[in-house]
Amino acid sequence: MSLADVGGTREDLLGTAISSVGNSQGTPFRIPADRYRSEAFAEREHEHVWQKAWIVACSIDHVAAPGDLYEVRIGRYSVLVVRGRDGELRAFQNACKHRGIALCSGSAQGLKHLRCPYHGWMYDLRGQLTGMPSHKGLGENVDKSELGLTPVQVDTWGPIVFVNLDPEAMTLSEFLEVVPQDAKALKVDDFRCYAKIRTEMPANWKLVADSFSETYHVQTLHREMLGSIDDINSGQEIWGRTGVSRQLYGVASPRLIKSDNQLIWDSFIVTQGERMGITESCPAPMPAEGETMVDVIGERIRAYQKDEKGIDLSGFSNHEMLLLHQYNIFPNLTVLISADLLQVLSARPGATADTSELIGMSFEREIKDVPRARPFDLDMPADQAGFGFVLNQDVDILKNAQRGVNQPGLTHISLSCEEARVVNTHRNLEHYLGIEPSEITGGPA
Ligand code: FES
Ligand SMILES: [Fe+2]
Helix, strand or coil, X not given: CXXXXXXXXXXXXXXCCCCCCCCCCCEEEEEEHHHHCCHHXXXXXXXXXXXXXXXXXXEHHHXXXXXXXXXXXXXXXXXXEEECCCCCEEEEEXXXXXXXXXXXXXXXXXXXXXXXXXXXXXXXXXXXXXXXXXXXXXXXXXXXXXXCCCEEEEXXXXXXXXXXXXXXXXXXXHHCCCHHHHCHHHCHHHEEEEEEEEEEECCCHHHHHHXXXXXXXXXXXXXXXXHHEECCCCCEEECCCEEEEEEEECCCCCXXXXXXXXXXXXXXXXXXXXXXXXXXXCCCCCCCCCCCHHHHHHHXXXXXXXXXXXXXCCCCCHHHHHEEEEEEECCCXXXXXXXXXXXXXXXXXXXXXXXXXXXXXXXXXXXXXXXXXXXXXXXXXXXXXXXXHXXXXXXXXXXXXXXXXXXXXXXXXXXXXXXXXXXXXXXXXXXXXXXXCCCCEEECC
16 A cells, blocks of 8 residues: 655654554554544533634635625634725624624625624624713713724635634644645635535534545545546645645546546546536547546546636646645645635534534636625535535435444544544644643554
8 A cells, every 4th residue: 555655744743743654564543432422522622622723714705895794603603704894804703792692693795884683782894892872871981992892813825714713823824834835836816616515414523524534435435436536646745733635536546457548537427527517428538649538537627617617727737637635724624626626625513522514615716807706605404415426425424423433332443544634633633632641542663
């Protein structure tokens, strides 16, 4: 089994780096299963992770115009992301400074101010308290400047908006480590969000996030993909809080004994044919002399994007079209990028340790001279949510995951080196929760 180096660069934070090309001398990593079911552990995560880490909130397209507002719920926390009349993006804790009720839910456009629906305290879009009915009852010397909304840190990477409830937290740029630089050639700024789907999951948030942090499950759960993905030579790198794996599509898995162009073509159509606008099997076009199916499929995607959507991908090679970069960012974020697609998946905690929310945001490259539009926001049950052929398989398997994890005989989960990014999530969790010494055992000898 070949696995590119996943050497850590921040050993001070993460302890021994996971640096291995396989694990022939070692044992599986063992991680306490309680982390996936304990309410006490979930409570610690609320206090030390969800309140301290940078969390993806929405897309810029959700708050593109002055007066736009978007509420983001992260477990019990509620944050209002607001585009001010001055064009500045700000965020506030969603709590009126009078008696503390949430000021609003959902989203809004064209706002000039925020008015609490309970007693009518008014705030401007900078969070300043500007008025309160019957203010004499509050005293002649009430100082409005002390009663503004509590600010939340907000920043962006490309079209993705992040928030952080901790005023002392490091900057987003520092938090993301080398990810923005690594992804620079992919021009993430050019993407526009067109849809966001939220679905409640009957599983701990880590079970959801983990399933987007490894390719070990491709050979079993996504076997239809094997005809069109190199799932073995997909290198992984881990930088600290972040990591990446890169998978080439348009080639057959080395696991397959036999493959041909038709197999690659059919597999790609079944699993992601919508990228070419083809959803039914048909005879595979043959590559020209010196070319491969990567070129054939890359050209088809480019032509489809141009002809059907007016999106110009001429600046990207066929290889860039078919190489999927899968960035994992602690605690809960997966960002999938190739030339024609950007998909952002995040798992947020639910009301209890055994529930969560999966939020998926889909993006396309901007079309010249077409203004930004508000994305569709859909809230759907897990069995109806359409995330696409492959992601639907992930969602489906997660329906039963928690039932197993809840069994008392399961004291630990056992992970392979191919799941290095899952291990890394736990290493970062231990750092944020102050778990010392590490409870993670095993790994390469
Ligand atoms: S709780 Fe907001 S005005 Fe009273
Ligand atoms: Fe998957």
